[in-house]
Amino acid sequence: MRRASGLERAVMDALWDRGQPATGREITRDLAGRDLAYTTVMTVLNRLVAKQLVTRAMDGRTCRYQPVASREAYVAELMLDVLGLTDDRAAALTQFARSVNRPDAAALRRALADDEPPAGRRA
Amino acid sequence: MIYAWHYAVALLLAIGGAAVFPRCRWAHVAPRGALAVWQALVLTSTVSPVGVLMAAGLEPYHRGIVPGLICFTRGLVSVHSRPRPGAGQDAAVAAGLLLAAWIGAAWARCAIGARRLRRRHRLLLSLVGTHDPAAGAGATVLDHPAPAAYCLPGRHPAIILSRGALDALDQAQLAAVLAHERAHLAERHDLLLLPAAALRRAFPRGRLIRRAHDAVALLVEMRADDWAAAQSWREDLARALGTFRALGVEGPPDGAMAAAASDLGMRIDRLRCPGDRPPAAARIALLVLAAALALTPLSLIALPV
Numbered sequence: 323m324r325r326a327s328g329l330e331r332a333v334m335d336a337l338w339d340r341g342q343p344a345t346g347r348e349i350t351r352d353l354a355g356r357d358l359a360y361t362t363v364m365t366v367l368n369r370l371v372a373k374q375l376v377t378r379a380m381d382g383r384t385c386r387y388q389p390v391a392s393r394e395a396y397v398a399e400l401m402l403d404v405l406g407l408t409d410d411r412a413a414a415l416t417q418f419a420r421s422v423n424r425p426d427a428a429a430l431r432r433a434l435a436d437d438e439p440p441a442g443r444r445a
Numbered sequence: 446m447i448y449a450w451h452y453a454v455a456l457l458l459a460i461g462g463a464a465v466f467p468r469c470r471w472a473h474v475a476p477r478g479a480l481a482v483w484q485a486l487v488l489t490s491t492v493s494p495v496g497v498l499m500a501a502g503l504e505p506y507h508r509g510i511v512p513g514l515i516c517f518t519r520g521l522v523s524v525h526s527r528p529r530p531g532a533g534q535d536a537a538v539a540a541g542l543l544l545a546a547w548i549g550a551a552w553a554r555c556a557i558g559a560r561r562l563r564r565r566h567r568l569l570l571s572l573v574g575t576h577d578p579a580a581g582a583g584a585t586v587l588d589h590p591a592p593a594a595y596c597l598p599g600r601h602p603a604i605i606l607s608r609g610a611l612d613a614l615d616q617a618q619l620a621a622v623l624a625h626e627r628a629h630l631a632e633r634h635d636l637l638l639l640p641a642a643a644l645r646r647a648f649p650r651g652r653l654i655r656r657a658h659d660a661v662a663l664l665v666e667m668r669a670d671d672w673a674a675a676q677s678w679r680e681d682l683a684r685a686l687g688t689f690r691a692l693g694v695e696g697p698p699d700g701a702m703a704a705a706a707s708d709l710g711m712r713i714d715r716l717r718c719p720g721d722r723p724p725a726a727a728r729i730a731l732l733v734l735a736a737a738l739a740l741t742p743l744s745l746i747a748l749p750v
Contacts, residue, residue, distance in 0.1 A: 398589075400570065401589050401593060401607065415563070417594060419686055419690070
């Protein structure tokens with residue numbers, strides 16, 4: 323799971339900005355400024371599905387794509403990682419100053435719970 | 446039984462050291478030396494319990510652990526070998542191997558778990574992280590109001606600041622925080638934390654182990670503070686810590702929050718009033734002691750052949 327490429331980020335941004343499931347063609351139109359071929363966008367979408375960042379659903383005979391979780395949910399997940407509140411003392415990330423108060427932590431957990439849990443979350 | 450006794454004594458000394466060392470006042474004044482002492486204590490405590498069991502079980506062979514294990518397995522395989530140990534000694538060897546496997550698994554889970562978390566973290570950051578000219582080109586910004594500053598160690602290191610931190614810190618404080626995080630990356634503090642974290646994972650209810658892990662974590666922060674202070678960010682770093690503290694605890698703090706608050710206070714105080722360094726002779730003596738303590742059980746793994 324390496325970093326997402328610029329294209330992957332552009333497609334995710336387009337999906338998030340849309341706010342509802344979209345087809346490959348619609349995303350290609352959204353990214354018209356980047357002058358991308360439909361096939362390129364489809365390749366990226368398939369990669370995102372493989373990385374469990376995007377889900378694919380059949381709507382009649384068309385394929386619609388939508389993000390697995392919202393931007394806010396991912397931001398909340400990252401913040402919880404830092405606060406050491408998701409993982410158990412693996413010392414994976416140490417933060418500058420442990421000073422988050424409990425209201426913040428509770429709000430973060432709520433933000434994650436309200437959103438559908440990202441399918442790619444590790445156990 | 447002399448080798449088993451060596452391990453037992455080393456273990457007792459390490460445990461005693463872990464109990465007594467937190468009270469040593471110069472640890473916070475010379476964090477690098479203190480970290481070396483803690484590594485010796487933690488490594489000795491990790492190796493010695495296994496050593497006691499294995500040495501007791503392999504005693505008839507009068508060898509170090511690895512050479513003794515080789516003879517032991519030969520004894521299992523062939524009937525015509527040297528003194529066949531009794532059932533008690535077989536059990537001791539088995540117990541030693543089990544304990545080694547348990548600790549090894551904890552090490553693996555810590556290292557692999559940390560790597561996995563960081564990889565996912567890196568992936569999500571590349572999707573939702575932004576950049577801000579205020580933070581500079583070297584840092585990624587996470588759009589969240591809670592203050593946070595941290596780094597992602599590894600082969601592709603990164604420094605991350607939350608929007609809340611960016612808004613709360615002025616330019617000088619920001620530079621100090623970035624210098625602090627660069628220290629963590631440059632000196633690979635994540636590796637320094639691994640032995641204590643792994644030991645804690647293997648024995649999560651051990652009180653001394655928990656204290657050792659917390660002590661190492663705090664010393665690592667102090668070491669990064671010193672690194673930044675050496676680059677003339679001392680006062681700005683102290684102010685940045687003060688800003689974080691002011692934004693932090695609201696409401697009655699629970700145990701973890703209280704500990705975090707006191708850690709912050711200690712870091713601010715030592716930046717503003719650095720204590721006198723203890724005499725070099727005393728520090729060197731303690732380092733030599735710690736090294737001797739760690740090397741004894743480690744050497745008995747391979748010696749005598």
